[in-house]
Amino acid sequence: MSEPRVVIGASHAGSELAARLRQLDPSTPVMLLGEEPVLPYQRPPLSKSWIGNPVAGIEGLLIRNAEAYAAAGIETRTGARVVEIDRCGRRIRLESGESLPYRQLAIATGARARKLLLPGSEHAEHAPNVHCVRTLADAQRLRPQFVPGARIAIIGGGYIGLELAALAVKTGLAPTVLEAQPRVLARVTAPQVSAFYEQVHRDAGVDLRSDVRITGFELRADGAVGSVLWQDANGVDQRTPTDIVIVGVGVEPNIELAETAGLACGSGGLIVDEHCRTSDPAIVAAGDCTSRPVPGQAGTARIESVPNAAEQARTAAATLCGELQPCNSVPWFWSDQYDLKLQTVGLSRGHDEVAVRGDMAGRSFTAFYLRAGVLIATDSVNRPADFMVARKLVAAGLHIDAAALADADAPLKRLVAA
């Protein structure tokens, strides 16, 4: 039997990559290696519903079941952490010491939750009620504590922190959100959109504080955190008593394996071109661990989303099989909070103008982000039709009049035609 194509990292990108490789070239074996103890599963439902449902199993989360991998001819190995890539010898070494040959390699090692680095926070980090939510194991550890009546302090007002706040409200917990920036979602949305989400959460009963600086934790006698200590925007010391702490301050890419193997890394990720090639022609990469070219943006960027992981995976598989299909679509993403479905297109950074179409008070609107008159990104809340058209408009990279975008009486479709 010929040496396999090996995929390191078994999640959204790795699972899709392995499946695509077998579709494109059924004669070459494929091995999918993941360090987690379970087959690849969907992460988005964890913060949107799974943690709030005490009886949900993991079957509904699996991207494919064991039979589907077997039927596709993919050898899966769980609990298999790769610790070294020997590019000259084309071999990888597992933590168990086992060494495996590869014909070609795909890296899909994703990202891990960033830690909150505070002086003296080491004890709190290991406290039984301090959590992050990146993996199923994280969610399984949190779920028994995520019960009606519990107080929950969420550090970080990004998408995952806000989704967990919404789920906490729905489940009957009392959430506080502590955000370091002057507004939530500051890295990714316009002030109007942040203000909208802040109001929605406050109306729902979330105690939302922005512009705060976390200064420490008070531990209880049993080693659990009893209070989060922080300073408000005026430098006044504050204290939030709590039963649960969530640290939701972003992620870091898992690129140490690639870096040690000498693959080019930068801009916060493993650098790939539009064909998902790394600096080694026999190695491709996909998903959250990569930094990729994005249409309309200078340099490369790391995109953290399921659609990006899947698209890059398909491109990477095609590249390994000798078919060049560039991954050059505009990134998109979604987030569900309460009755609000947010769908974003493009990257809004660097925008200098925002136009809003629709009715924020009525919880149905689209924010359009322009840079020098060119539409670069949109955020649609409960407006799936706008989102569909926006994908085409942003991809086209057109100059569009902000007033036309804001005019809800002028159908967006007409702008595409124009």
Ligand SMILES: Cc1cc2nc3c(=O)[nH]c(=O)nc-3n(C[C@H](O)[C@H](O)[C@H](O)COP(=O)(O)OP(=O)(O)OC[C@H]3O[C@@H](n4cnc5c(N)ncnc54)[C@H](O)[C@@H]3O)c2cc1C
């Ligand atoms: C709670 C939550 C909610 C989310 N909601 C959304 C959403 O609504 N919409 C959206 O688009 N995205 C969402 N995301 C982001 C999305 O899940 C990620 O973009 C996606 O998981 C990226 O997939 P990936 O395969 O690139 O990386 P990952 O999912 O990070 O998987 C990488 C895998 O590689 C494994 N691995 C790492 N190193 C090694 C090694 N050395 N050896 C073997 N295995 C290794 C890791 O253990 C992991 O299993 C959410 C994420 C979370 C955590």
